[in-house]
Amino acid sequence: MPSISSAAATKNTTLLKVAVRCRALTEAERQRGRNIVRVNDNKEVVVFDPDLSKDYLDLLQNRTKERNYSFDYAFGPECSNSDVYRRCVFSTIAGVIQGLNATIFAYGSTGSGKTHTMVGTQNDPGLMVLSLHTIFDFIGKDNSPGDFEVTCSYVEVYNEVIYDLLEKSSGHLELREDPEQGVIIAGLRSIKVHSADKILELLNLGNSRRKTESTEANATSSRSHAVLEITVKRKQKSNYKSQILKGKLALVDLAGRQVYQLYERASETNSGGQKLRDGANINRSLLSLANCINALGKHHKKGLAYVPYRNSKLTRILKDGLSGNSQTIMVATISPSHRQYHHTINTLKYADRAKEIRTHIQKNFARVDTHVSDYQRMIDNLQVEVCRLKKELAEKESQLSVKPVGKSADDELSWLNILSQEISENVQERINLQKALFELEETNLHNRTELRCLDEAISKPEDIENEVVVVKSLRERRQVILDNIRDNDEAGADYQKEIETNEKQRCQLQEMIDEAIKNNGNRTYLHILSKYRLLVMANTELQFEIAMRDQVIHDQREAHKTLWNLLLALGVDERRLLEHAAKNGITVEGWQTTSTHGLLGRQGSPILGHHKYHLVSSCPCSCQPCSGQSCTPEQHQKLSSMSIPGAGHNLADAFSNEQHQSPYRSVSYDQPLPSHRRLRANEFSCEGTQGSTEMDWHPHDRHNLRKSFPVSAVDASLMSDGFISAPSFSPKRSKQQKNAGDDSF
Numbered sequence: 001m002p003s004i005s006s007a008a009a010t011k012n013t014t015l016l017k018v019a020v021r022c023r024a025l026t027e028a029e030r031q032r033g034r035n036i037v038r039v040n041d042n043k044e045v046v047v048f049d050p051d052l053s054k055d056y057l058d059l060l061q062n063r064t065k066e067r068n069y070s071f072d073y074a075f076g077p078e079c080s081n082s083d084v085y086r087r088c089v090f091s092t093i094a095g096v097i098q099g100l101n102a103t104i105f106a107y108g109s110t111g112s113g114k115t116h117t118m119v120g121t122q123n124d125p126g127l128m129v130l131s132l133h134t135i136f137d138f139i140g141k142d143n144s145p146g147d148f149e150v151t152c153s154y155v156e157v158y159n160e161v162i163y164d165l166l167e168k169s170s171g172h173l174e175l176r177e178d179p180e181q182g183v184i185i186a187g188l189r190s191i192k193v194h195s196a197d198k199i200l201e202l203l204n205l206g207n208s209r210r211k212t213e214s215t216e217a218n219a220t221s222s223r224s225h226a227v228l229e230i231t232v233k234r235k236q237k238s239n240y241k242s243q244i245l246k247g248k249l250a251l252v253d254l255a256g257r258q259v260y261q262l263y264e265r266a267s268e269t270n271s272g273g274q275k276l277r278d279g280a281n282i283n284r285s286l287l288s289l290a291n292c293i294n295a296l297g298k299h300h301k302k303g304l305a306y307v308p309y310r311n312s313k314l315t316r317i318l319k320d321g322l323s324g325n326s327q328t329i330m331v332a333t334i335s336p337s338h339r340q341y342h343h344t345i346n347t348l349k350y351a352d353r354a355k356e357i358r359t360h361i362q363k364n365f366a367r368v369d370t371h372v373s374d375y376q377r378m379i380d381n382l383q384v385e386v387c388r389l390k391k392e393l394a395e396k397e398s399q400l401s402v403k404p405v406g407k408s409a410d411d412e413l414s415w416l417n418i419l420s421q422e423i424s425e426n427v428q429e430r431i432n433l434q435k436a437l438f439e440l441e442e443t444n445l446h447n448r449t450e451l452r453c454l455d456e457a458i459s460k461p462e463d464i465e466n467e468v469v470v471v472k473s474l475r476e477r478r479q480v481i482l483d484n485i486r487d488n489d490e491a492g493a494d495y496q497k498e499i500e501t502n503e504k505q506r507c508q509l510q511e512m513i514d515e516a517i518k519n520n521g522n523r524t525y526l527h528i529l530s531k532y533r534l535l536v537m538a539n540t541e542l543q544f545e546i547a548m549r550d551q552v553i554h555d556q557r558e559a560h561k562t563l564w565n566l567l568l569a570l571g572v573d574e575r576r577l578l579e580h581a582a583k584n585g586i587t588v589e590g591w592q593t594t595s596t597h598g599l600l601g602r603q604g605s606p607i608l609g610h611h612k613y614h615l616v617s618s619c620p621c622s623c624q625p626c627s628g629q630s631c632t633p634e635q636h637q638k639l640s641s642m643s644i645p646g647a648g649h650n651l652a653d654a655f656s657n658e659q660h661q662s663p664y665r666s667v668s669y670d671q672p673l674p675s676h677r678r679l680r681a682n683e684f685s686c687e688g689t690q691g692s693t694e695m696d697w698h699p700h701d702r703h704n705l706r707k708s709f710p711v712s713a714v715d716a717s718l719m720s721d722g723f724i725s726a727p728s729f730s731p732k733r734s735k736q737q738k739n740a741g742d743d744s745f
C-alpha cells in the first residue's frame with residue numbers, strides 16, 4: 001500500500017492568511033439598520049460605534065466602541081467571489097497541483113456570507129467552484145510528463161456526527177489518526193473525477209443533502225459544517241525512479257450560529273427543541289475552533305499551551321489546516337449592520353488572533369510501506385468479518401423461533417443496533433479522551449522542562465552585566481509557562497472527569513447487556529451478538545494501536561532522516577560509516593556509497609535494517625537526556641560506540657533526543673505516571689485477549705490500551721461457558737504483530 005509522506009525537504013513555516021469580507025446590507029437590514037463598517041485600502045477594516053450619540057471627544061478619550069483592524073486582505077461589498085478568489089486564493093491552488101496541501105475556511109456569524117463565499121451562486125460562483133476550475137485548468141495546461149488523478153470527497157459534520165454527503169443514506173463515519181496522513185475519515189468514499197463539471201455535479205448533490213434551517217437571520221442557515229476535499233495525485237516516472245506527488249485541498253463552509261450563542265439574545269433565533277440540540281453541537285464545534293485559534297494564536301508568543309483539537313469532530317478534521325502541513329486561508333465574513341456589531345467584533349477578534357497562527361508547508365511524496373499496510377489489511381479483514389457477522393445476525397434474527405420474552409424481533413434488532421452504536425461511540429470517545437490526556441501530558445512535560453531551565457537561569461544568570469533586565473524577562477517567561485501549566489492541568493482534570501463519565505456509561509451499557517442475557521433463552525443468538533460486539537471493539541482497538549504505532553514509526557523515521565542528514569552535514573565519510581555499521585551488525589538499506597549527493601536528494605531516506613531499527617527504537621537508553629530502562633547494555637554499547645568523527649555526539653544521543661518527540665513515549669521515561677494512567681491489574685482479566693493483544697510497547701502504553709478496553713464480565717462468562725471464543729485474533733496475526741513490533745521497537 002503506498003503511503004504518502006511529506007518530503008524530506010525542509011519545512012517552510014508560514015502564517016495563516018486572513019481575509020475579511022464585508023457584504024452589503026441585506027434588504028431586511030437596510031430597513032432596520034445602518035452600515036457601520038468601512039473597508040480601506042483592501043487591508044483595513046473599521047467598525048464604527050453603533051451608538052450615534054458618541055462624539056469626537058469620546059473617540060479621543062477612548063470611550064467609543066469604534067475598532068480598527070488590519071488584515072492580509074479586506075474586501076468590501078463591491079467585491080465579488082471572483083475578486084476574493086483572484087486576490088487571495090488563486091496562488092494557493094497552484095501549489096496543490098505541485099503536491100502541497102491547502103485549507104480554506106469561511107468563518108463568521110450566521111447570515112454573514114460564509115456559504116455565499118464558499119459555494120456561491122450561478123452568477124457568482126464561490127471559492128469551491130472557482131478552485132475546481134483552476135485545478136482542471138492547470139492540469140489541462142500541464143505539459144510535464146506524468147499522469148494526474150483527481151478525487152473528491154464531501155462530508156458534513158452534523159450534531160457531532162460525520163456523514164458522507166456523496167452517499168445517499170450515509171451511516172455515521174468515524175475519524176482515524178494516521179501520523180503521516182493526519183486525521184482521516186474511515187470509510188469515506190472518495191470519487192475519481194475527470195472534470196470540474198463532474199465535481200460540481202457532486203457538489204450540488206451534496207449541498208442538496210446538507211441540513212439547513214430557516215432562522216430570522218438567514219432563510220437557509222446551514223446547520224452542519226461541510227468539508228469538500230479535493231486530492232490531486234500526480235504520478236511522475238523517470239528512468240530511475242517513480243514517485244507520486246499528492247496535493248490536498250480542503251474547502252470548509254462552517255455552520256451558522258454564533259460562537260457565543262450562549263449569550264445571544266433569544267429574539268435573534270427563537271429556536272427550540274431539536275434546534276437547541278443542533279445549536280449546542282454547532283456551538284461545541286465553533287467554540288472548540290475558537291479555543292484552538294486562541295491557543296494557537298498565543299502559542300508562538302507564549303509557552304506551550306495545549307490546543308484542544310480533540311474537543312470536537314470539526315477541530316480534529318481541521319487540525320492539519322490549523323497547525324500542520326497546509327497553507328491555510330481564513331475568510332472571515334461580516335455583516336455591516338449596526339445590529340450585528342457584537343457578532344462582527346467577535347469575528348474580527350478571532351480573525352485578528354488567527355493572523356498569528358503558523359502552519360508549515362512541504363510537498364507530499366508517496367512511498368511504499370508494507371509495514372503499515374499489514375495492519376491496514378488486518379483492519380479490512382476484521383471489517384469484512386464484522387459485516388459477515390452482521391448479516392449472519394440479521395438472518396438468525398429472522399429465523400429465531402424463540403423470541404425474547406415480551407419483545408418482537410424488530411424491537412430486539414433495533415435494541416441491538418442502538419446498543420452496538422452506543423458501545424462503538426463509547427469506545428471511540430474513550431480513545432479520544434485518553435489521547436487528549438497523552439497530549440496534554442506531553443505539552444506539560446515540555447513546559448516543566450522549560451520551567452526547570454528557567455529556574456536554573458534565574459538563579460545564576462550568565463549575563464551578569466544585564467542581570468536585572470535578563471532576570472526580569474526570564475521571570476516573565478516563567479510566569480507564562482506557569483500559566484500554561486495551570487491551564488493544561490485544568491484541562492487535564494476536565495478530561496479526567498469526562499473519562500470517568502465515559503466509564504460510568506460503559507458500566508450502564510454493560511448492565512443492560514447483562515440484564516438482556518439473563519432474560520433471554522436463546523444462547524446461539526447471544527453467542528453471535530457477543531462475538532459481533534467483541535469484534536467491533538477489537539477492530540476499534542486495532543485502529544487505536546495502529547494510530548499509536550504509526551505515530552512512533554513516523555517519529556522514528558523523522559529521527560532517522562535527521563540523523564543521516566546530520567552525519568552528512570558533519571562531513572562523515574559514508575564508506576567508513578557503513579563499514580563501521582556493518583561491523584556492528586547494522587545494515588542500511590537503500591544507501592549507495594558511490595553517490596556524492598546528499599542522502600535525501602538521492603533515494604529518499606534510507607531504511608535501516610531490521611536489527612538497527614530494533615536497536616534504535618528500543619533505546620530509551622541511560623545516556624542523557626534519556627533516562628529510561630529498556631536498553632540492554634549491549635545495545636547501548638553499540639550505539640554509544642558509533643561516535644561521529646569530529647563531533648562530540650554519538651548515535652545514541654542523537655536518537656534519544658529525537659525520541660523525546662513521540663507523544664506516546666516520552667512521558668513514560670522520566671515522569672512518574674499520573675494516577676489515571678496506572679494499571680489496575682484486575683481490569684485486564686480477559687484470558688482470550690492475552691497474547692493476542694500483547695504488543696511490544698512500553699509497558700505503560702500497553703497498560704493504557706488495555707485499560708481502555710476492559711473485557712466485560714458477560715463476555716468472560718460466555719467465554720468460560722464455551723459459548724463464545726476470545727476476540728478472534730488469529731495466531732498468525734499475533735505473530736505478525738510481534739514481528740512488526742520487533743521491527744519497530
Ligand SMILES: Nc1ncnc2c1ncn2[C@@H]1O[C@H](COP(=O)(O)OP(=O)(O)OP(=O)(O)O)[C@@H](O)[C@H]1O
Pocket residue numbers: 022023024026108109110111112113114115116117218220221222223254255256257333
Ligand atoms: N457578498 C455577498 N453578496 C451578495 N449577497 C450575499 C453576500 N454574502 C451573503 N449574501 C447573502 O446573504 C444571505 C446569507 O448568506 P449566507 O447564507 O452565505 O450566510 P452564512 O454565513 O452561510 O449563514 P449561516 O451560517 O446561517 O449558514 C444569503 O441570502 C446570501 O445570498
